[in-house]
Structures are given as structure tokens and as C-alpha cells.
Amino acid sequence: MSDNKKWVYLFDEVEEAEKAVGGAWDDVRGLLGGKGANLAEMTRIGLPVPPGFTITTEACIAYQNEGEAFLDKIWDDVLSALHKIEEKTGKKFGDPSNPLLVSVRSGAKFSMPGMMDTILNVGLNDEVAQGMVKLTGDARFVYDAYRRLIQMFGTVVMGIEDEAFEDYLTEVKEKKGVKSDTELTAEDWKQVTEEFKAIFKRETGRDFPQDPLEQLRLATEAVFKSWNSPRAISYRNTAGISHDLGTAVNVVTMVFGNMGDDSGTGVAFTRDPATGEKKLFGDYLINAQGEDVVAGIRTPKPISALKEEMPEVYEQFVDIVEKLEKHYREMQDVEFTIERGKLWMLQTRDGKRTARAAIRIAVEMAEEGLITREQAVMRVTPDQVDMLLHPQFDDKAKDQARSAGRMIAKGINASPGAAVGKVVFDADTAAELGKKGKGEKIVLVRPETKPDDVHGMVAAQGILTSRGGATSHAAVVARQFGIPCVAGAEALSIDLDKRLFTVGDVTVKEGDVISIDGGTGEVFVGEIPTVTPEFEKETYLIKLLSWADEFRRLGVRANADYPRDAARARRYGAEGIGLCRTEHMFFEEERLPIVQKMILAEPGSDEEKAELAKLLPFQRQDFYGPSEAMDGLPLIIRLIDPPLHEFLPSYEELLVEVTELRITGKDPEKLAEKEEMLKAVEELREFNPMLGLRGVRLGIMRPEINKMQVRAIFEAACDFKKNGGDPHVEVMIPVTNAETELAFMRRLLEAEAKAVMEEKGVEVDYMFGTMIELPRAAIIADRMAEYAEFFSYGTNDLTQTTFGISRDDAEGKFLLKYVEEGLLPNNPFQVLDPDGVGYLVRLGVEKGRSTRPDLEVGICGEHGGNPPSVHFCHKAGLNYVSCSPFRVPIARLAAAQAALEEKGVKAK
């Protein structure tokens, strides 16, 4: 009796289940669990599935609410289902003369750790065992099966520690002088069975239940209880899975692959899960049980060998898996058993695969007509594309290193990819070793990085910092250049003087090799082998992305400062440069002294002009390269952004130097010089540099710098046009918060641009626009748009100011805790905050377009390459996202998925 609700479905009752939930396959999986639903589905399409039934997830939930008493209510339904299986199999549960054995397995909608393991051979007891020995003549097989039931039931259902059983087994093997279970005889197993029953009694205070129905009921209840195991609850919390789903219980007739040479068991994938190649892939063992394949005692044979050994079974199997793939329109991972020449399918599910395989499978299935191109695009995750584009550690080698205790720290996974190299503790050495053809692979290790470390960072294979987070300077630059980076590995105690770092009792000196995984944040001592992909060779990915391009509405540009990055971005599919910064170049060795002199000169003085005149040819050259690389496409160049003190020596270092020189009195001349510099730096340094004299403010206070930059931009563009190129320049003014700033700068700079074009006798296509990176700029966007022909959201700074959080300070100190505690759903520097920052983005778009309907609006913050943020940008009606070259393919995919999602296209 069960309130008219159907709590139990036989595998051949899938239509009824569908009706009960309203028809959707996803809801059938919700009701029967993934495993149960697939067993039922296989049954429906006529595949050989051992008879069985599923107790629904709804029963599990009802059990959670009502407890043990609930089982009474549904037990008649269970028994009735059991009887039907008896009828189908012609066997009888608990009947020694023709016993039905079953397995009991949990099966929730989503698989998760902490759920109850499978219990095999339920239905065996002393009497049934004797009967089976008679029936099969194989006492070894029977008592091995029986002792397994007691062991599994004891540990899984009754909570006995597994050692209790295993210790005894070890003892027996030692006594017999054998090493493996297979060497034990029927008699041995019978003795083990007896002892296991004794252990069971000792540990639980009760006999091992001889009543098969009691076994079934206890096992069922154990599955239900396991839904609320601490591990399962914790996993669901983390993965965001509802606690109200419940798990189903699958009761399946046992079939045995270990009944002789006409029996066997195996697992297979319908395509190669490593490469995606369309080719049956798997292993099997003759005369073996499923566990034996996993245990690795005997080496399994490749599935192709079955063609020789059992041609008919093989043929049937091939037919079945083809049918399955067509049915599910997805690569399948199946388990099968051959019992005395008869093939049984025990499980099918979507197969796990590598990123590369996922892409190939999606593309080939679309080409085979199994799925649409839209579906193919929806099936590949942006993370999979990301994984394909960064060097990766060899998984096995990494596992081994982990086991060997070589993993010494874990920081923030700031920029994906694997890096191996010699530890170097300063940027100059890194640049020295990494650049000049010395071919040294190095990893730059610093407490944190600064803009004047960039020359060393780009020369490194990887970057490791002990401070800062996923949007620290190190992280941002690393992602920009596609360099693997682990940031904020706080376990590291770095001693720059001694040129070493320690983690606990491990000491790593300069020159020692380490390996860092920027995708996981792991840090290893020693080398781990890596695998490096090349975009151009990823033909399936290229095809998939070309489809994605057809579906997306959002443009994709790249943030690139150097010609080589611009070129890479274009190869990766960028449709322009969304952000070309102009300040990195200022740090280059031959320029920095000029830049510093220029900074220290009086604004508007002849000296300032003279130094700027020296910088002009450099900058002209800086801008020619990207113009060339982006021939015919838009190129947004941002005028100088950081505060000028970033280009001067560090205040703290100067302070120490001056103090030393003062005390030692050794070099009065140097002291005077350093004191002067210290004074200059002190005048320029700021309490909150992020909110200081930078961007357009600098442009207003020191207009000559911006004028030089605009001159360089237009000289480069005119030269390029004269050389047959097609430049489209967009000059971007950063850190604005009032339309008056834009009006002021634009008047000044457009005049300079026009002067250049007149001098050169060439007209180039250009626009003037602004970053929107401060809340006020978004709020008064209607006024900003009067002077700006384009907006580019600088969501890094916009996030900092909207939240009032400094990214450099927050991630190591409190942001991780915020995400852990659920105070924020994500790190807002990684995933664009739709509520706060997003509000301002939407407001700015709306107000900006109210003034200028054809306003071009994009985003050039870190978020431009983050898939959920790309979705946001699509919905907010932006024209494009701009991200690091390495994330361009990811953004292309995410943009297409956003557009398809809007149209209601689903992956399946």
C-alpha cells in the first residue's frame, strides 16, 4: 500500500515512469536516478539487461521524512516487483534449488561520492550456497561469492571496518603461503565464509541475516541512509546539488562472468575517451567478475580481441553499442557481462573524456548527423577549450609526484597551464636567463610582482607568488601572456636575501627545479613531464569554433600589447584588439631612464618635451606592430593608465638604501643622488594608488604625455596606411568619471591627431572613446557618450570601486573566505558580479545608447574571457568582449553558447 503512488518501477516500465513525470527524460532520471533510468531505457530499446527494478528517489525522500516505518508501506510493492523478476528469470529468491541472486546499488540523478557502494550476491545464505554448489558444481565460485556478500554487507550496511575482514584474509593467505586470492581453494573460501560470519557476529552482536528478504530490506535502507552521509551532504553543498533529489535503489538480477571460458566481463567506451576517435575502446576478461578487471590481477584484453574469441557475442555487442550511441546521441561508457555465452548489459552512461576527445566527438557527431552543429557547440565546455590551449602536466606523472610527497604547496590557480623550470628570485635574472638565447627554463618566484618585473615575467615559463590572488598583478600579467601562474601560495616563506624559499622543512634554492600547475594551484619540487598542444593543429577545435562564430552575436577581441600577441590573437580568432596598453613598453631597459627623466621634469617644461620627443619614435614603433597585425580590424589603444610613481624605484628600497648610506657615510655623492630620488618618489607616492593620479587625471595634469602618445598612434597608423595597410584606430581615454574630462582631452588630442594626419597627408579611420571603469562614469553615461564614440568597460577597476575592494589586498586576505562562507557566490574579479557591477554595466549601456544609438560598447576587463561573464555581456547587449589572446577561443565558444541558450538550444 502506497497512497496510490508508484514507488517501484520494473526496468520494463519506463513508459509508466515517463507518464508519471510528464514525459521529460531529465525527469525520468530524476525519478529513477541515472543508473536506473538507463537500465530501463536499455530494456525499452530491446537490449539484454538482467531483469530488475528501481525503487524511486521519491521513496528515498519519503523515507528521509518518515523513517523506517516508510519501508513497511512500500514493501509489498518491492515484493511484487521481486516476484515479477522471479517470473522473468524462472529463478526464486531464497530457493536453494534455483536461487535468484540480486545486486543492490544506489543511483542518484547525479553521481556523487559518499553514496552506498554496490552489494552483490544478495540472496545468498548457507542453504542457498549449498544449493548453488550442487547446481554449478563450483564450490569455489559459490563460497567466494558468499564471503563477498558477508564482507560487503558487513562493511557497507552494518558499518564494520573493512580491516576486520581483510586482516583475516591476509592471515589465511600467509598461513597457506600464497600471495593472491586466486590461489585459494574452494575449501579455503568456505572456511573464510565461516570466519566472516563469526566476525560479523562479533562486530555487530547479531548473526549474518540468513533471510534473503531481510538482506534486501537492510540493503535498501542502507542506500537511503547513505543519501545523508556527511560526505554526500558536503559534496552536494559544494557542487550546488539540491538535497531534495534523493537517490534511487536498483535491484538487479545477478549475472556471472566467472562461470567458465564462455563467460567474461568488460567495460567499453563507444569512442576513444582520450582522443575522441570513433572506435570501440575497452577491455574485457574471460571467466572473471567486474571487480577483477579493476583489481588488475590479470591483464585484460582489448575489446577487439573479443572478435576472435567470441565472434557472435562481439557482433552483438558492436550492434548494441552503436544502437546506444545513436539512441543517446552521446558517447557511452558501458559495462557488460557474458554469462555462459550470453551477453548482458549492466550499465550505460555518458562517457567521461578528455577535453580533446570531447571536442572531436562533438564535431564528428555533428558531421555524422547524430546531433546538430548547435548542439555540438553547446556540448563542449569553455574549460575544455581552455585545457586544450595550455601545456598540461602528464596526469600520471603528477599523481606519482603527489604520492611521492613532492607536492609542497597549493596557491590560487591564477593562470592555467603547466610550467617547469629553475627557480629564480628576481625579474632581472629571469630576463637574463630566460631571454638571451640561453634557453633556460625558469620559474620566477616572488612575494608579489610589480609592473617593472614584467620583463622577467615574460621571460619565465611560470610565475609563483606567495602573496596576492587571482587578479593580482602577477595573475593578470600571467593570463595576459598565457604564462602559467600560481599566486598567493602562502605556505611559501621566501627569503630574497638568501635566495631561497622554505615550506615546512623543505628548502628550495635558486636554480632548483620546480613544477607549478596554474590550473590547479599546485606546486611541486622537481620536474613533472608536460604535454603542449598547438592551436593550429587542433583541427576539430578550429572547426567547432568556426561553427560557434556563426551562432554568436557578440564580437570577440583580444587584449594585446605586443605585435606577437596581436598576431596570436588573430590566429585564435580575435576580430580586433579591445585593449592595447601603452605602459608596459615604458619599462623596457632602454626607455626606462628616459621615462624617469620625463617624470621628474617640470610639467610643460622643455625638458619634459625633450624626453617625450625621445620616447615618440619608440611608441610609434610600439603601435605600428599591432596596427599591422590587426590590418583591417579595429585596434583600441589605451592612453597611459598607471600612476607615474610606478615607473620610479620603490620607495621602501630607496628608504633602506638611503638609511644605509647615511649610517655608513661611505658614498656621500650616491647618498645625495638617492636622497633626491627618494624625495621625488615621496612626492609622487600615494596612499591609495588605485584611486590616485592616473589615467585621464594624468592626462589633464600632464597633457604632453598623452599628446605624444596620440602623435605616435597616428604617425604609426598613417605610415601603415601609406604602406598599403588598412588601420582602424580607436583611442581610449581611461579612468574618466566626468564628461568634462573627455571633452577636455578629446579637444586636445583630436587636434593633435588631425595635425599628424595633415603632416602625413593621410586620413585614417579613427574614433575617440573611453573606459567605463568607475561607477560615476556608468551613472552619467548619457553625458559621457556625448564625447565618446565607444565605451569599453574596465570591469577590473569597476569591480574594485563598486565593491570598494582592492583586488591586490582582498584575494589573499578575505575574498577566499567570502566565497567559502557563501558571502559571495564567486570571486567577483573572476566572475562578473551581475547584481552590482552588472547593474552599472546595464545602466551605462542604456544611458550611453540613449545619447548615441550606434555607440560601440565592449568589455576589456579580465572578465572578458570568463564564460559566465561572457554570457552576462551577451545579455547586456554589448558589442564585443575582449580578453587575453589565449582566452579568445574560449570567449568565442562562450559567446555562441550564450546566443544559443537564448534561443533555447540545449546540449542534448
Add this chain to the structure above:
Amino acid sequence: MSDNKKWVYLFDEVEEAEKAVGGAWDDVRGLLGGKGANLAEMTRIGLPVPPGFTITTEACIAYQNEGEAFLDKIWDDVLSALHKIEEKTGKKFGDPSNPLLVSVRSGAKFSMPGMMDTILNVGLNDEVAQGMVKLTGDARFVYDAYRRLIQMFGTVVMGIEDEAFEDYLTEVKEKKGVKSDTELTAEDWKQVTEEFKAIFKRETGRDFPQDPLEQLRLATEAVFKSWNSPRAISYRNTAGISHDLGTAVNVVTMVFGNMGDDSGTGVAFTRDPATGEKKLFGDYLINAQGEDVVAGIRTPKPISALKEEMPEVYEQFVDIVEKLEKHYREMQDVEFTIERGKLWMLQTRDGKRTARAAIRIAVEMAEEGLITREQAVMRVTPDQVDMLLHPQFDDKAKDQARSAGRMIAKGINASPGAAVGKVVFDADTAAELGKKGKGEKIVLVRPETKPDDVHGMVAAQGILTSRGGATSHAAVVARQFGIPCVAGAEALSIDLDKRLFTVGDVTVKEGDVISIDGGTGEVFVGEIPTVTPEFEKETYLIKLLSWADEFRRLGVRANADYPRDAARARRYGAEGIGLCRTEHMFFEEERLPIVQKMILAEPGSDEEKAELAKLLPFQRQDFYGPSEAMDGLPLIIRLIDPPLHEFLPSYEELLVEVTELRITGKDPEKLAEKEEMLKAVEELREFNPMLGLRGVRLGIMRPEINKMQVRAIFEAACDFKKNGGDPHVEVMIPVTNAETELAFMRRLLEAEAKAVMEEKGVEVDYMFGTMIELPRAAIIADRMAEYAEFFSYGTNDLTQTTFGISRDDAEGKFLLKYVEEGLLPNNPFQVLDPDGVGYLVRLGVEKGRSTRPDLEVGICGEHGGNPPSVHFCHKAGLNYVSCSPFRVPIARLAAAQAALEEKGVKAK
């Protein structure tokens, strides 16, 4: 002929002027200028005004557009008006036998510098002069008048340098061996007149015009031209006066006070402009011209003496000024001349007055029934109230000091008031000297101040910094405590080691006395005497504010941390505390070591708890005082706000100390200790502390601190209630940007509050709420209001984040320039930015009240005491503003004015 438009109005045609503009007096002033309108008005009400006419401001504007030719069009109108004056006076322009002389004066709607000076005696020429000598028998008078005309006309109309005339005059006096003009004879003046004509010809290439009509026309044109003098344009730009107003030209019959002992001239105020007392106040001279009163050659007599000398004239004059005051309902400043016993009124205008007088006059006029109480409230400016509440320098003494070259620098007027004291260069010495009954008056001079300087700041008479702006730490604290402060006086070169500062070649050592004016930013060496007002004695102000309280809708609270400030705030009319900070107290001598130990302890450790337990009784005491002072009124206490590193020693100082100790090797123990502290400070220091680990973030990372504070708050409140008090506690959580933060902290803290109340067995009235000081908090205010019962806008930080501008960095470096260049209308840290910050305030109010209609919303940023910002808060529907105790009266007035303005009440 003039297109039917009337370009010229006789003084008795004011009704026609009214008709032409539609009746409003303000528009009459617009048409005729202030001077002309008042002359016409005096004529209308029957006062003796010399006949004359006004050429309108419209004519001036038409002249600007059409140039000289325009004068032809209106000249007939001018001549016709002139004829009417001739008729009225019985004199004739240019007729030697009975000549009419006139003055020509500019007169715009608002008086401004750069406009043309008055030209007297227009109509005199050689022939007329001879005629006048015959008529008056006073050749000395006539030729003095004539040479004045040539001199004024030459300089003002023709642009001759005044030296050309004055040099000759000096030469004549030297030759005659006399010192003053009065000693020159008729013959001398005749000779001077001749020579002036020669100078005129030499300098201009033309003869002095003998045609009186040509004189009039050229003078009129000169007035028109002066409207666009560079000085006038620049003034209008600064003062925000439209360039389209134009100036009128007033042509007035000359009357002479220097025609004997029955003649005279004087100026008077209808009330005492210094005190406001209702008593005629002014001076006059017998047998003198207006200029002579100003020149100070003879000492004028008080107006009361006229009662004896010319009783009838005096009586008539008293009648006239009473009539004028009643007519204008405002204290008048009049000019008069007595010509041969006949009184003539030459000008009346609203009289300038001191702040104190303005208040008394407004109050007494309301009590006299001349104006309404609403008008009285509208008439006093908040600045006037401000001036009354801070010690002021004696104006004359300051002028003398300026002339003596004692003003050495000018910084930002950061906190108003005058301060005199000995220079001290560090907070400890300041606290030492200023506090312990030593009665030393000191001025603390620092490059900038920090929170741990507060104990010295509050002990000082004044604060002077060489860095930072109007919202730097020094400025904010100074205003908070009503201490005069000049910030960012960049001319000062401070040498802390040598304990002196220099400005140019002036050196000021510790102990030297200086005087600073926080209202003007001036810095003087030496002492300047001050005048200190007392609120309680300002009975007129107290009455005016009591009226203001009846009219305002907005509540006024105070920001006060200490009981004495709270008490002052209440005396000044505060209706509660809007912000009681809890961190200043942490810096006190006996607590700082405990605070530092607590900071360095492991979060959640027993050590942390032990140190917090030591702080608890201090904090309980901290909160008892303000509770007591605000008995029955709300008291908002903000939980700890600044980052913890602010309580530790400065990183830079430690770095220098450690470097020194390392090199000298003298004290290894101290080195170790300092190194440890350096490491701790390094771990806590931040790139952008303003955006770092502070406020609620600190509460989440180190909840024990907030718990201790809430315990202290509720223990104090419970104790106070037990002692018969009536506490209303509002616990404010700062720096929030997500409702989850509020939910988290409130759950934690309300539990603590309830625990305390249970322990004490007392229930106190309380609320939990939050600062809204980050853009995101305002944007998601609907969600914030789920957990907050009140909002308080922290507009300092909200301005910083909305603009992306650090107040500490911006004001000295670029914000002044922004305001100067018109890039921003105001310093947004002084006047709340209605467009950006104001948008977020309005949005937050609207969204917050959508969730919680009875949400209490206030503002506790610096803007709470700024009148335009108070107007904004009124319009935005806030419940109250909170400001420093010293600004409470200002806020009360401004709030009333905002409410009255909304109702359309005008000052007049």
C-alpha cells in the same frame, strides 16, 4: 528711434519699467541695474533724488551686438530724457549761464569688479567753467571740478594712465611746497586744468571734448564697453553670473556738498553693520564731497552730530531712512549729499554686515513684523552661522600682519577658525604640552596626520599640514573636533629631524608662535589677536535656529565620539548622535599596547580573547558617556572601521629602524623585536588600505573584536538604563557591500546583545543597521534593507568609490585644478555630487524603502554639515543629516532653508 523699445527710463518712470518687465522687482533690477532701480524706487516713494535717467541693460546688450551704430539709434531717447531733466532742474546742459552737470555711472544687476567707475561733472567745459565761476563766485571749486572731469574722463573713458595726471599734480604741489590738494588755490587748479587738457591731448592725440553731449556719449559708450573688460568677464565666470545681463548707465544731476557750511555729504547704515543693533550708523562731513569722506583727509563726524548741526535735515534724513528700511524690509546703506541745506539721496542699497549683525537684524526685523520668521531664516546664510561659531582673528590685526609680510603661506581652508600657538612637530609632545594643565597653546605642524596622532591633535589649538586636502585625515579630524586646520600648505618644507620648517628664507622652529586661519588657509608667523564667540551667548542665533527647527523636515544629528562632544552637540541642537566612532579610543596611551597585542594574536585564540577582555571595560566606559549625553535620543555607534595596520607602528619607520639596527649591530635584541614587528606590519599592510580589510570584512575575519564591541555597547546601555537613563542604541556595521555580510554579522552580534541584556536583566531599545558607503550597497539596497533597520550614508567613502578618487591623494594633486578648470563644479568631498553619488543615494533610499518602508535613512559623511549637501539630503527624502557638533547649527539652518525653498519662500 528704437524699434518701439524703450531704452531710457527717467527716474520717475519706474511704473513703466515694471510694466515692461512684467512687474517683478527683480526684473526691474535686471532692466535698470541695481543702482538705477533703487534711484527710481526712491523717486517713486517720494524721496529727494536728483533728477536723472537710466539707459537700460538691454541697450547695453544691443550695443554689444551692434556696436557704436546702436548709439545713434537711441540717442534721441537720451536727448529727450536729458531735456526732461533740464526742465525739472531748470538748468541746461552746456549752458554757461545756468549749467546742468551730470554724473555717469555704470550699474549692473549685480555689482562686480572691472566695471566703469563713476565720471562726475560731465557737462563742464571751458565756457561752462567760466559761467560757473560767475554763478558761484568760487573758482577754486569750479576748476577743481573741471580738472577732475578731465582726469576721470581721460583715464576711464580714454584709457590714459592715471600717473600722467598724478605726476603733474605732485610736481605742482612740490613746486608750491604744499602737501595736500586742499592747500592749492583757485589759480593753482586753473593751471592744473590747463595742463590736464594738454596731457589729454598729448596722450590721446585729440582735444578734450568741449561738447558736453560728446562727453556724455563717450562716457555712455565707455560704460557699455566696460561690461566686457577682462576683469568683469573673469569675475562673472567665477561667480556664475550670466554674460547676457549687461549693465545699465545712470545719468544723474550733479549735486554738491562742498558749497559751504550749509552743505555736506555722508554715508549711513540704517542699523549697526557690526552688531546689527537697530540704530542709525554713519558719518558725514560738512562742506565736502563724497570722495573726501573716503579719502580720510578730514575726520568725519558721527551721523548723530547732524542732529545738532542741521536738526531739520537730520529729522528729514531719519524719516527717509526709516521709510527706506520699511520699504525694502532690509537694512539699507545710503549715500546722501546736502547742497545748500537741501538733502539729496544719491544711492540706497542693502547694507553689508557682519555675520553677527545679519542674524540680529533678521531676528529683530521678524520681531518688528517687517518680515516673516520664514524670511528671517532664509536671510541668514549658513556661512554666517559658521563664522559666529569659530574663534576669528581680529580683522584689522590680520590686515596689519599681512602688510607687515608676516603671512608666509596659504594652504587649504580645511577647518574654520583662528588658532595661535607654539609650533610642535609631533603628537606626543603636543599632547604633553597641551593637555596636562600646562595650558600651553600649541599648533601641531606635520607633513600629514595619522589616526595615532589624534591625541595630540585634540590637545592642539590648531593643525597645520603640508600635505593633504580638505578631507585629509587632519582636516576630517579637525572639523570633527572644531579645531582650526590649514591643510596642504605645500610651501612649507618641514624638517622633523631638525624640528623646524622653512618657507623661502623664513625659518620657524619648534616653540615659535604662529597663527593660522582655518577659514582662509592663511599661515602667519607670530601672534594675531583673536575673538572667540560663545554659542550660549548668541541669543539671536539661538532664537533664529529655534524658528528654523519649526520649519525643517530633516533631522539633525551629530558625529561625536566623546561625551564632551556629544554634550556640545546636544547644546548646539543635535537630536541624536549619527556617528559615534569606536576606534579613536584604541589609540589612547594605556590601550594601544593591548590593542596591538590583540591584533598580533591568532584570530580566535585565547590570547586574542584575553586582550579583548582587557579592552571591554574601556569600551563600556567609552559608550556610557555618549549614552548619557544623548539620554532619550538615538545614539548610532559604528563598529570598528579602519584596517588593523593603522594601529601598528608605521612600516617605513620600522624599516628605517631595522636597517639602522642591522648595520650598527648594537642591539641584537631590539633588532629581533623590531624585525618581528616589521614582519607583522608587512603582513597586514595594504596596497590600497581604503579598499582593504576593514569594516565588516574585519568583522567577518575577526568576529571577536566586534563581539567585544557589541558587548560593551549593550553593557553600557543596560547600566545606563538601570541608572534611570533612556538609551536608544543603533549598532552600525560599516563597509558592507552584500546583504550576506549583514545577515552573517547581525546573527552573531544580535545574539551577543541579547545575551548581555539577559545577563543584566534589562531590555534596551536598539536597532541594527549599516553604513551605505560603497556603490554596490546602494545598488542592492533592497536586499540590504532586509537585514538593516537603518541606513547611514557614508558619503566620504561613497564619493571616493563612486569617483574612484582617494581623497588623501587627490586634493593636493589634482582636485583643485579640476575645480579651477571647471572639470568639476565643486570639490565633491566638500559638496555632495548630485549626479553620481547623489544618484546612488536616491537609488538606495528608493530601493531600501521598497523593502522596509519605515527604514531610517541618514547621512554621516562630511557632507552632512555642508549646506548645498543638506539641501540635497532634504530633497532625497533622508530622515536626518549628521555632522560635526560645530556644524549642527549650520545644518539646522540649511535644513530649514531647504524646506522653505521647497515651499517657495524667498528671503525677500
